[in-house]
Amino acid sequence: MSSEVLLEVHEVSKRFRVQGRDLHAVEKVSFQLQRGQTFGLVGESGSGKSTLGRLVLKLLEATEGRIVYQGKDITRFTQKQMRPLRQEMQIIFQDPMASMSPRMTIGMAIEDAMIIHRIGTKEERQKRVDELLERVGLPREVKWAYPHELSGGQLQRVGIARALSLRPKLVICDEPISALDVSIQVQVIQLLRELQQDYDLTYIFISHNLAVVEYLSDVVAVLYLGEVVEQAPAEELFSRPTHPYTQVLIQSILKMPRSLEERQVLTPIQGEIPSPFDPPKGCPFHPRCPMAVDRCRTTKPERRLIGPNHAVACHLAT
């Protein structure tokens, strides 16, 4: 694995103005992504993980911060300037059905990506569609089908094929498996993994499924209310979770017990995620934190390193 930095996100924030109030979707998130790596983003719904993915792709404009792609600062790029770059950065959506036009055949949908970037002649594009479908494990006839004729798993493979058609370097997987049946989830994960190795892809893998993130990611960031509360290499994070939020998240993963005696004690997280309109003072997690002390309610913990590459935002972490 080369150590070439592909993407650098520096103190990026996104606030939405909703009816005169500021919604803090993403707050000062920073990370670096090396080529060929997978960066896992976990968090509950509403934690800003999808927003962050869209900020990187510039489908949304960041309010603050810098996004540097291959040494180019793309933060202030216009949509027009972004267009050529879009070949290199693609996205796989959670709901493949919603992301496709019901009036285009699968073949047309994949080909359209290449048409947009004026790649190849019609025959070449058709050939490429066939190759791509085969690569993602679909029969060639799917090309003539309409989205409504395919199952969720098949459609997600089409979504992957469409993203790959432009030979991207960076692929953002926005909960690509959470809408699929469990049996198909595994197949899609395997596929994503194979493709990463074959094409030297860099992933940002967004999910609320911790087990999947653990399996796929090199580095994991845990988002809470738009802030990274803990970020570490995957092994480190899952073996030594330091932030109380990460700890409860990991404890709430359901595992198959080997026997009835081993049945897991589930510890649900107390309460709901607070409103992103007015995040709590002090540590954003303190209202739900089992270990909160007075300091957590008044001062916001800064992110600090507690080990090599292991950053955490908690007063109590050591």
Place this chain on the structure above:
Amino acid sequence: MAIAVSQPQAPARRARRNSPMYRAWQRYRKNWFAVAGLIWVIIFFIIGIIGPWIAPYSYTYADFLHMHSGPSWQHWFGTDTVGYDVFSQILYSIRYALEIALGATCVSFLIGVILGLWAGLAGGLIDIIVMRAVDFMFALPSFFFALILMVLLGKGIFPMILAIGVPGWAGYARLIRSLVLAMRNGEMVEAARALGASQWHIARKYMFPNVMGSMVVSLAFGIPYDLTAQAGLSIVGMGLNPPMPSFGNMLAQAGANILGFPWLLYFPAGVFAITLLSFLFVADGLQEAFNPKGGV
């Protein structure tokens, strides 16, 4: 696997059979009323075009010897109080009725699409202004509006097209705006943007094919509405001047003579009613056919 691969030799044909358009036609065909309506609408259009040539009499020819005569071989639908042949009058009326209704629908649609697109895409203040204008148009009876415009513009075919068409834009504008809004923030458009598609490409290849169905349906409902408005204006005396034949004029005259010469009412009213119903059946059928959740 959800895909049947029984005919690999002709996959292109299979695609056509499964295209949304083809499936819409399949659904349409199953609706007998809609098919019957479509046939009548087609006949109606043909008559609108060739009516003047197949009419046995000119609409200005008054048969003084056979005034108020009932249906006969000479005058199929009878003659009216001045001896005009009712059958010929109907044939001519169809042409003018269609001209005005189609013209007015186009005018409404054009204004509606432009304003709706503008409101939906620009958003903000423009959206607010356009939508308040829509509310205003809905609050006023559009027939009243048409009457005022007729007074301002004077009589004739072209003024009528404008008088009926201009006040009718609000419904289209609202529909287009809501369609645009729903799609603009939708995942399909976002996906297309992520692929690097330009605004124009998105509008042409993603948005337009997906709103076409709804637009056709709303147009199909608009035409019978404008047909009624056109007859209504004539009935209150603000339409085409006699002897220009129109359904409204005939119906107004028939109403005055209902006791003595009922055929004056039966034939024009019958043809007009069947026509309106046919257009509505067609519109209904189209709506069912284009409903994306309408099954197979």
